Amino acid sequence: MAGTALPSPYAERVLDVVARIPAGSALAYGDVAELLGGRGARAVGGVLARHGAGVPWWRVVRADGSLPPGHKQEAARRLRAEGVPLRGDRVDLARCRWDGSGLSDPGAEMGVSR
Numbered sequence: 001m002a003g004t005a006l007p008s009p010y011a012e013r014v015l016d017v018v019a020r021i022p023a024g025s026a027l028a029y030g031d032v033a034e035l036l037g038g039r040g041a042r043a044v045g046g047v048l049a050r051h052g053a054g055v056p057w058w059r060v061v062r063a064d065g066s067l068p069p070g071h072k073q074e075a076a077r078r079l080r081a082e083g084v085p086l087r088g089d090r091v092d093l094a095r096c097r098w099d100g101s102g103l104s105d106p107g108a109e110m111g112v113s114r
Contacts, residue, residue, distance in 0.1 A: 019056070025098035030063055041063070066091075
């Protein structure tokens with residue numbers, strides 16, 4: 001999950017949002033994108049694939065709650081350890097979706113409005 005190129009300003013903002021997701025909570029890739037008011041879910045996934053090793057990447061899942069592709073076992077292990085509610089192999093986002101509280105306006109520093 002780590003890359004060698006330096007993260008772009010957008011990637012830095014994605015990483016900042018993901019770093020702030022509290023233990024026991026989760027977001028969908030699209031939720032992160034919406035909080036930033038910019039690019040879509042795939043852009044968020046790309047950032048995490050390249051630069052996400054230093055943040056709790058396992059707290060970001062697909063919109064249906066399914067775990068990050070290629071890292072399902074590790075994500076499930078970490079999520080269970082944090083007490084994130086799972087239904088089978090999916091995160092129960094209805095019970096643990098983080099509302100972004102504590103974020104000012106993460107898109108503002110990038111000149112993006114929500």
